[in-house]
Amino acid sequence: MTRPSPRPLVRFARFTSRMLLSAAACCTALAVQAAGPGDALRAKHTALSAELERNAFQRPLVIRSSQSAGNLRGDVYAVVDHPFGTVDKALRAANQWCEVLILPFNVKQCRAGRESDEHKLALHIGRKHDQPVAHAYEVNFDYRLAAASPEHLKVLLTAPTGPMGTHDYRISFEAVALDAQRSFLHISYSYGFGFAARMAMQGYLGTVGRDKIGFTVVDRAADGRPVYVDNVRGVIERNTMRYYLAIDAYLDSLAAPPHERRERRMREWFTATERYPRQLHEMELAEYLSMKRKEVARQPTHTQTANAG
Secondary structure: OOOOOOHHHHHHHHHHHHHHHHHHHHHHHHHHHHOOOOHHHHHHHHHOHHHHHOOOOOOOEEEEEEEOOOEEEEEEEEEEOOOHHHHHHHHOOHHHHHHHHOOOOOEEEEEEEEEOOEEEEEEEEOOOOOOOHHHOEEEEEEEEEEEEEOOEEEEEEEEEEOHHHOEEEEEEEEEEEOOOOOEEEEEEEEEEOOHHHHHHHHHHHHOOOOOOOOOOEEEEOOOOOEEEOOHHHHHHHHHHHHHHHHHHHHHHHOOOOHHHHHHHHHHHHHHHHOOOHHHHOOOOHHHHHHHHHHHHHOOOHHHHHHOOO
């Protein structure tokens, strides 16, 4: 008996394989198209659910940091007890961010403005203690509303240059609705650095910053106590946490009468930082309030008026 040629079977197998691959690619493309705004951040919330529920922060919060040859990045993920509508309304406009960014110790002034159709934020960054605006570094950020939908908001602040040779500053804020009362936030803060910035950072870490630490546990001591990340990753974690706590204090303050909100958010931000004294303590409350009241009072008039809420 003559055996049938195997060629038709081979051709059929190849054809079937191509059809299956094509179907898989089609399904993948449809899945990507079907993904809604904020789905990636919701997936991140699911992936971090165990850490958000059980951590050392006494709140649903996770922090990450990374360092490459010339870049530092910190990320905070957190659940807040605010409806997405509140978060969206409070943080969608560029000038509202000055009310947030003025809260950390080293921000001496924030100005919101426009050039053509672009929104700008000018931050004056200085010492952590009282300092005239004229003696602080000015960092000019471009503000962009990267995404806005009924359940998803993303804001980007970028600056090409900063003090002491730092560059490519990027502050990213993203929020999605979890349910009627809660939202999930992601705050990312990063910048690049060159030789001059590296030398300046080494000087800081070798003197006043030598005992500073971050939040990530990298080891355990012989007695079981946690050993925290330090050096430049500690720096980026502390700064990213300060920005997150500023956002949270700003959102919380909106429940107060308008004339009480600035005072309340200053006090709440300071109180929140004092929950982590090893990382974030810099001064006492009275000194902080005295400094910040002066800094808020000298904010540009249009920024104060626009952000009275």
